[in-house]
Amino acid sequence: MRRIILHPILLLVLSFIPLGSAFAQGQGVTVIDDFGREVLIPHEPNRIVSIAPSITETLFALGLGDKVVGVTRYCNYPSEVLERVGKGEITVIGGFIDPSLEKIIELNPDLVIGHNLLNPEFIAKIEDAGIPIIIVKTSETIEGIYEDIRLIGKACWAEEEASKLVEELKYKISYWEKQVEGVGRVDVAEIAWVNPLWVAGNGTYINDVIEHAGGRNVFADRSGWASISDEELVEKDPExxxxxxxxxxxxxxxxxxxxxxxxxxxxxxIPIDPDIISRPGPRVAIL
Structure with a gap:
């Protein structure tokens, strides 16, 4: 019987390739996105289009900024995003809910990451163009942010980086939680808009942030983003x-x-940068 002998250098190289990575290279990666869609990513993405600021922030936090070729006009963090847009290395593909299908297709991406407010017909057209697209639902909790980071990491073949980022965020949030242990909760309201007033209610990312920070959302009896009267805010008069x-x-x-x-x-x-407070993403630990 003929024996196959591998060259020592080849053996050395192979020993440094994780089995999971070797398998993925041959089989591609399949993810289940936040819409329950099974999406095959046939090869490691090198041209990624992001259709939400929070997604863009996550991609850059994962060290994948050099693979991003398209973002929305609202994607402005980290500063490298705007720098690369200025250099022509990243293309602005439109808005958050009205991205240009033509611009996206022209970029020849191998992965598009969208969100749950996109028109289903738009998503179908991306698929018809043969481009893998995953949908990330806007997180309603801090745990949801972790899950989205893991989803994006897996779709981009960066699971290890995603796990590290999640652990880093958990550590930072845990630190702040310990600072308020044993301290009485204070009444808090997050004002999203005025004339008329809109506030963050239960089931929102902001509500979860308030709870983790040792606060009590005075409008937790409302579901989602809720419109209230001036009189209701006056009555609650949060601290x-x-x-x-x-x-x-x-x-x-x-x-x-x-x-x-x-x-x-x-x-x-308490004034806070609107981008930070409105984007459920990796900057959650600094709120």
Whole structure:
């Protein structure tokens, strides 16, 4: 019987290739996305299109920024995103809910990562073009963020990096949770809009952040993002009001400060960058 003898150098190389990676290279990777769709990623993606700022932030946090070729006009973090857009290395493919199908196809991506607010017909057209697309549902909890990071990591053949990122976030959040152990919970409201007022209720990512931070969402009796009257906010009069604020985008902050100056509410106003508070992604640990 003829024996096959491998060259010592080849043996050395093979010994450093994880069996899982070798298998994936030959079989591709199949993921179940947040819509329950089974999607085959036939090879490691090198041209990725992101259709949400939180997805873009996750890709860059996983060290995959050099593989991103398309983002929305709202994707502005980390700063490298805008730098690469300016250099022509990344193309802006449109908005969050109205991305350009033509621009995406022209980029010849091998993976598109979308979200649950996309039109089903748009998703079908991406599939018809032979492009793998996975759908990530907007997270409603911190645990949901971890799951989305793992999903994106697996689809991009970066499971190890995703696991490391999740553990890092868990460690940071655990640290802050320990700081508020034994401390009485405080009443909090997150103001999403004014005229009319909109707040974060139960079943939102913000509600979960408030709970983990030792707060009590005074509008947890509302489901999702809820519209309330000025009188309801005055009645609740929470100790802390989280308000989106950024230079040039002071509408919500000014509206709440006006109510405070009139003596209608008395809580401390905490301004936070609207991008950070509205994007359930890897920056959750700094909230």
């Amino acid at each position: 802390y009001l989280i308000v989106p604020y950024r230079h040039g985008e002071e509408l919500i902050y000014d509206g709440i400060m006006d109510m405070k100056e009139k003596g209608l509410i008395h809580g401390e106003v």
